[in-house]
Amino acid sequence: MSEATAQTTAPAAASAAAVLAVPRSGWHVATVASTRRETPNAARIELEVDGWPGNAAGQHLDVRLTAPDGYTATRSYSIASSGTGTHVTLAVDKLPDGEVSPYLVDEVRAGDMLEVHGPLGAFFVWAPDAAAAGDPAADATRDTRPVQLIAGGSGVVPLFAMAAAHDAAEDPTPFRLLYSVRSPDDVYFADALRRLAAASASLQLDLVYTRRAPEGWPSPPARITRDVLEAAVIPAAERPRVFVCGSTGFVERVADWLVELGHDARSIRTERYGGT
Ligand SMILES: Cc1cc2nc3c(=O)[nH]c(=O)nc-3n(C[C@H](O)[C@H](O)[C@H](O)COP(=O)(O)OP(=O)(O)OC[C@H]3O[C@@H](n4cnc5c(N)ncnc54)[C@H](O)[C@@H]3O)c2cc1C
Numbered sequence: 001m002s003e004a005t006a007q008t009t010a011p012a013a014a015s016a017a018a019v020l021a022v023p024r025s026g027w028h029v030a031t032v033a034s035t036r037r038e039t040p041n042a043a044r045i046e047l048e049v050d051g052w053p054g055n056a057a058g059q060h061l062d063v064r065l066t067a068p069d070g071y072t073a074t075r076s077y078s079i080a081s082s083g084t085g086t087h088v089t090l091a092v093d094k095l096p097d098g099e100v101s102p103y104l105v106d107e108v109r110a111g112d113m114l115e116v117h118g119p120l121g122a123f124f125v126w127a128p129d130a131a132a133a134g135d136p137a138a139d140a141t142r143d144t145r146p147v148q149l150i151a152g153g154s155g156v157v158p159l160f161a162m163a164a165a166h167d168a169a170e171d172p173t174p175f176r177l178l179y180s181v182r183s184p185d186d187v188y189f190a191d192a193l194r195r196l197a198a199a200s201a202s203l204q205l206d207l208v209y210t211r212r213a214p215e216g217w218p219s220p221p222a223r224i225t226r227d228v229l230e231a232a233v234i235p236a237a238e239r240p241r242v243f244v245c246g247s248t249g250f251v252e253r254v255a256d257w258l259v260e261l262g263h264d265a266r267s268i269r270t271e272r273y274g275g276t
Helices: 101-107 136-141 153-168 190-198 226-232 248-260
Strands: 028-039 042-049 060-066 072-078 087-093 113-120 147-152 175-181 204-209 241-246 268-272
Touching: 028 087, 042 101, 042 113, 060 087, 072 087, 072 153, 087 101, 087 153, 147 153, 147 248, 153 175, 153 190, 153 241, 153 248, 190 204, 204 226, 226 248, 241 248, 248 268
Parallel strands: 147 175, 147 241, 175 204, 241 268
Antiparallel strands: 028 042, 028 113, 042 087, 060 072, 060 113
8 A cells, every 4th residue: 555545544445335356466356255253342254265275374365445436455364264275264353443454343244355365474384294294205304393372362363273273183293372362252263272272282272361351260360471471381491483473562572571581583483463
């Protein structure tokens, strides 16, 4: 988006009633298969994407909305699903003053069409261990280090894709997720995460509540501190691969603390969603 169009006020894109149905170069037409409330402030959007090549766990795509006057607004969204096939799952948090997210959360309905570009991003991805999947040639490059996922709010979306892919592949790599949320109502993919965590070989789940904790929770609500982080992540001595995702402020704080705690900066991969 150019400087000029970026300054156009929010309703232009939010009122995008008609979205172009003809794919442009590099873009796909996605039909909304269904939407549902993910949390009180977020929606899960299931897409059928014409010509989608499939995606790895952790990748994202760009969504472009086009208003009837031609004004466009493009935003990135992580993909909560992975694998081959043309079905893509997104989960979008509504920023009250946002240009695009209120439209996606409140207005989009089954049957609507959106333009999407992707899959994007090759760095913030996790793939099942090829050796464990029966490819002996992969033994030499096998990475058996445990995986620590750290999410703030909607930053759990790509990490959920990784945890689900890990479970589906029955990959033996230890997986742990530290997930910071405002309240129990704000947990994305709550049922699926509970299921993955119940099969403890699949995922160890640690939740931190910042505003309201469930009844009987052992600690009062509070933001993640360096001490909480240290207690709830795989120790640096085990050399985990770490994926951190959330608002820019959250990611930068956590990444700094991880390095202070002795984690190798080269093993920390981050995805920043914006904001402070
Ligand atoms: C790679 C990538 C993947 C992403 N995946 C997801 C996802 O899966 N789900 C999701 O909900 N969002 C995701 N985002 C964020 C998304 O791209 C948008 O930034 C977000 O939806 C806000 O867009 P908007 O048009 O509603 O707000 P804007 O109109 O762009 O911004 C409104 C105001 O909110 C501030 N702001 C922008 N982003 C944030 C933020 N993340 N937190 C706090 N304040 C912010 C802006 O500075 C501005 O003041 C991702 C971002 C990136 C870069």
